[in-house]
Amino acid sequence: MDTMLDPIDALKSDHEAVKVVLGNLDGYLKKIGGQTSDSLRKNLINQLHEITSFIDKDLEIHFKKEENALFPVLGNYIGIETGPIHVMLLEHEQSRQLSKEFKDAIAEYSIDGKYGKIISEGDSLTQLLSEHIEKEDNILFNMAEMQLSNEEKNEIMDKMRTVK
Ligand SMILES: [Fe+2]
Numbered sequence: 001m002d003t004m005l006d007p008i009d010a011l012k013s014d015h016e017a018v019k020v021v022l023g024n025l026d027g028y029l030k031k032i033g034g035q036t037s038d039s040l041r042k043n044l045i046n047q048l049h050e051i052t053s054f055i056d057k058d059l060e061i062h063f064k065k066e067e068n069a070l071f072p073v074l075g076n077y078i079g080i081e082t083g084p085i086h087v088m089l090l091e092h093e094q095s096r097q098l099s100k101e102f103k104d105a106i107a108e109y110s111i112d113g114k115y116g117k118i119i120s121e122g123d124s125l126t127q128l129l130s131e132h133i134e135k136e137d138n139i140l141f142n143m144a145e146m147q148l149s150n151e152e153k154n155e156i157m158d159k160m161r162t163v164k
């Protein structure tokens with residue numbers, strides 16, 4: 001099967017893009033924490049908008065590909081209400097919540113100049129998503145490779161292409 005026609009390969013390739021952004025975020029958070037100049041810190045925090053926009057748009061599309069295309073079909077084999085898919089769905093919700101708190105912290109900084117919450121929320125989000133991707137790549141996607149037929153993979157890929 002062609003790489004770009006395989007839904008699991010496509011999701012893994014999304015993960016690589018997310019990991020690059022998480023690495024950038026981690027770099028920004030360390031620089032923000034270690035910065036002694038308020039104006040340089042402000043510049044760094046302004047640059048976080050690129051990352052929050054990736055999380056709002058690209059990561060949200062990735063979650064929807066999993067939630068609307070992969071999970072319903074894989075769920076026929078391993079269940080959705082309990083087990084690994086249930087845990088993945090909970091983590092998507094935790095990520096959405098942390099991302100909201102991260103953006104709130106950035107908005108609050110522009111009012112009160114306190115940046116500690118940006119770092120703590122950003123760190124929590126980075127950690128959650130890194131571990132989430134690890135689990136999908138190493139556990140869930142292996143289950144998918146074992147269970148799904150080529151026909152089901154094609155069906156999932158078609159559905160994933162409609163996610164915007
Ligand atoms: Fe996921």
Ligand SMILES: [Fe+2]
Pocket residue numbers: 011015062066133136
């Ligand atoms: Fe994922």
